[in-house]
Amino acid sequence: MTGRTISGVHNRALALIDRWVQKYSALVVVLVAAFLVVFIYGMVTAPNFLTVFNFKTIIRDAALVGIMAIGLTFVTLSGNFFLLSMKETAALCIIAFATSMSLGYGFPISFLFTMAIALLAGAMQGLLIGLGGNPIVVTLGAAGLFFGLGSWWSDNLVLSFRRPHGAEWLGTGSLFGLPNITIAFILIAIAAEMTLRYTTFGRQVYLIGANRAAGKATGHENLSMAIKVCIIASVCSAFVAVAFSAQVSSAHVNYFSSEFGSSGDMTIMVIATVMVGGNSIMGGFGSTLRSSLGAIFISTVDNMMVLHGFNSGPRVLAVGLMIVFSIIVFALLRRGSRALE
Template sequence: MNTATTEIGMPGDKSTRRLVRYAVLGAIVFALIAAGGIYNPAFLSPQNALVILRAAAMSGIVAMGATFITLSGRFFSLALGQSAMFSGVCLAVMMSYGIPFPIALIATLVIAILLGFLQGGVIAMGANPIITTLGAGALMAGLAGLVTGGKNIPIESVAVEWIGNGRILGVPTQTIAFLISVAVAWFVVSKTRFGRETILLGANQATAHSSGISVPRVTISVFIIATVAAAIMGIFEAAQFSKARVMGFSSVDFDVVAAVLIAGTAIQGGRGSPLQTAIGAVFIATLQNYMLLLAWPSGVRMGVTGAFILLIVVGFHAFGRRKG
């Protein structure tokens, strides 16, 4: 029995495993929040909760796009942080030349689509996803540094400022965008033909090809989705600070990979859910926020986050093997 048959032909067992992942992730997040509240009451304040949700939204939007890459069996993109930074720079530079915000926004998203298309096209021809995206990320970082001279580019626009700092019914705009991205990603993965093709490609590429699925089309599409998601995050980041920064995106790829993996999405593809990734993003943001309140240095925070990823991923793998 091939992988695709195993994954698709046993819906009850698959649903059970997914519910177990939701329950485990939910319990871990709840335990972390409870422990944080006991040792630091400020951790449970409504203001801090909004801070956590905004942080989860910024990395979570990108993680929604990255989930498609992982589900398709193409591992990860290590250029998402640079894609976010490059998109913010593109928006700021165009607006600095007097281009209206709506046109600059559309042009930035078109550039992101082209970047995703190029990366996906190269990978569809057989290139290694990790090496390809590392090279693409370095190229974008170099171009951004060349254009800006390594300096931040200010953005003067009331509309942009509202996008970055506005609230709808008291909820930050980034959080609203994150919730929308989760809903859209879940619908695409669960209810559309493209979502089924993406999962089948990750489960068994040979079966996907023999079923008439265009492997290059799906590969290019998932990289476009991920790059556009990164561009949206970069636009929100630039809008929040009213300037495009060429530094400060080094942890984006780590947080995105952590959110996807810690949620139980199979690194080899074919298994996972945007809802799981959303929980993973909230967990990472909650953990990072609590460590910031404790004033732990960045190296310690990254080490603790990595340890959690290792423990949870190994636990899910062991559980999956036992069920199998």
């Protein structure tokens, strides 16, 4: 490479950085650059990180939290904040599914039964939120109700169903070397993003989330929207419950309280995923693609840290830092774009 070429590349890089600084502010560029340096260093030095097998592990690791986060993103984008009942909905649904499976009803009936419960759970919360209830208060109450129901129904016992059973294809099966749960995550992510981008319903989600008054003025009430998005979130929770139960051939009401992630709480992990994806907590801005990538990103960092030998404390800290980092960077980015407008 000649000196002139090197100088050209150098100048182009400087010009690019200069454009970014002007567009996004120096702070964003510095933060992102610092993060990239740490991230790339971590990736390169982690033993066996850059392998196809590990890449599949990362996506599979992100799948269950990711599917729930996709469902929750509809709620957040529509301006209804979060459902704090995600894990409790899953807890009730996993008990419903395992009970049905253990009674010998088979996968299709058990699946439909579980989805029907999720639909009711979502519709009930959506109705209360749509009627003006505070989403935090409504879903906290619903969380207690669903967990209590699941606990009472199962008598706090582990419900199991013997292998072979009709749900194994989902829980432990694979296609073309990819676990079926991973494939389900990818398909759900694509379907959700297409729905948001290319359907009237998707555009309504953004409209009501960005400006509820404008939505109302154009005939789009939050009541029906709240019911729809809460049903989507509940159905995603139920799907995760079914997939996890299919994987372990059992169910317990506490599976989603202590089983997922170092932070030990599925709802917190799901909210963290939506936040790390850069979705606006106030609604109207974001996408399910961002949430899916958020899930993969958290999983990647967590994976890298495990390969480096970090235990749970630093990994929980890392998730916390990622949320703070995302909020700062995306807030600065949005402020930058508004300033340009």
